[in-house]
Amino acid sequence: MASLTFEHLTKTYPNGFISVNDVSLHIDDGEFVIFHGPSGCGKSTILRMIGGLEDITSGSIYLGTDLLNDILPRDRRLAMAFQNYTLYRHFNAYDNMALGLRLRDLPRTVIDSRVKEAAAFLGISEILDRKIRALSEADKQRVALGRAIVCHPKVLLVDEDFARQNDDRRSEMLRDILAINKKYGTTTLYVTNNYEEAVSLKKKIVFMKEGKITDIG
Template identity: 65%
Template sequence: MASLTFKNLCKTYPNGFASVKDFSLEVADGSLVTLYGPHGCGKSTILRMIGGLEDITSGKIYLGDDLLNDIYPRDRKLAMAFQNYRLYGHLNVYENIALGLRLRSLPRNVIESRVRTAAEFFGITDILTRKIRTLSEINKQCVALSRALVCKPKVLLIDEDFSHQDEKLRERMLADMIRIHREFHLTMLYVTNDYNEAIRYGNLTVFMRSGQILEVRENPDF
């Protein structure tokens, strides 16, 4: 199961600032959930705690029946798409997409199949041999999403800054996000401070302010 369960999740920094306060939520398997609120409300911090990039002060996060608190970040069955694509300029597109699979020592034919499938999905098969530094920002975004998908995560986390606040990048990212959800039925969390995006995309919208949930609204039309 790829459900996510948050139980009384809190994040307080050493200076005493409480970024997340008693966050509790059930995310069903295969759901697309948007976290909406102003900058600094704690929504991106929640994604980082799921991914293991931020320590949890208190509370619990479960992926299915597995307590993520006890699992090293590299062993969590999820993928993250944050602002820094973390692509390697000296490698070509194919090598960047395949890198995580090679580190896991998967067979060459499996790597080839997964990379080709992802590249076809995002329409980048014609640039697989190009170096990252020669690509447009839209193509870099597609490479980053391809790299996330080839690892076959149970959960995909996408931060609003992944599109660098560029309108064309954002439109492409949102379109790809919906395609990924419908094609692969992944559990997905998307962070945004755009109200129209929040209520339009996803099965569930979580409204946040000052680290707390104000409202959870279902979207029956999605």
């Protein structure tokens, strides 16, 4: 099960600022959910707490029946697509996508099959042998998504800055993550402060303001 459940989730910073304030929510297995609200409302902080990049002040996050609070980020079976792609410039696209699988000591044939399947799905088969520094930003973005899906994550977390604010690239990225959600059934959480974009996706929207959920539509 790749459902997500938040129980009274709270994040308070040392200066006293409450970024997330007593949020409770259930997200079904395979669901595509959009978090919408103004900058600073806590939506990106929730993604970072799910991914283990931010400590939880209080409350709980469950992945299925597993409590995530004390599980190391690398063991959470999640994929994160944030603004920093963290691609290795001296590797080619294939090696960047394969790295996580190699660290798991998967057989070479499995690695090759997964990388080539993901590349074909994302339309980047022809660039697998190219170095990252030679790729366009759009292709780097797809390599980063490919690196995420080859590991068969249970949940995909996508921050709005992943598209680097380029409208065309942002549209392409949204098509890609919608396709990933549909093909693989990956539970997907997407953060945006663009209302028109949020409603155009025709998915569940969690509206947030000042660290709280104000509505779900």
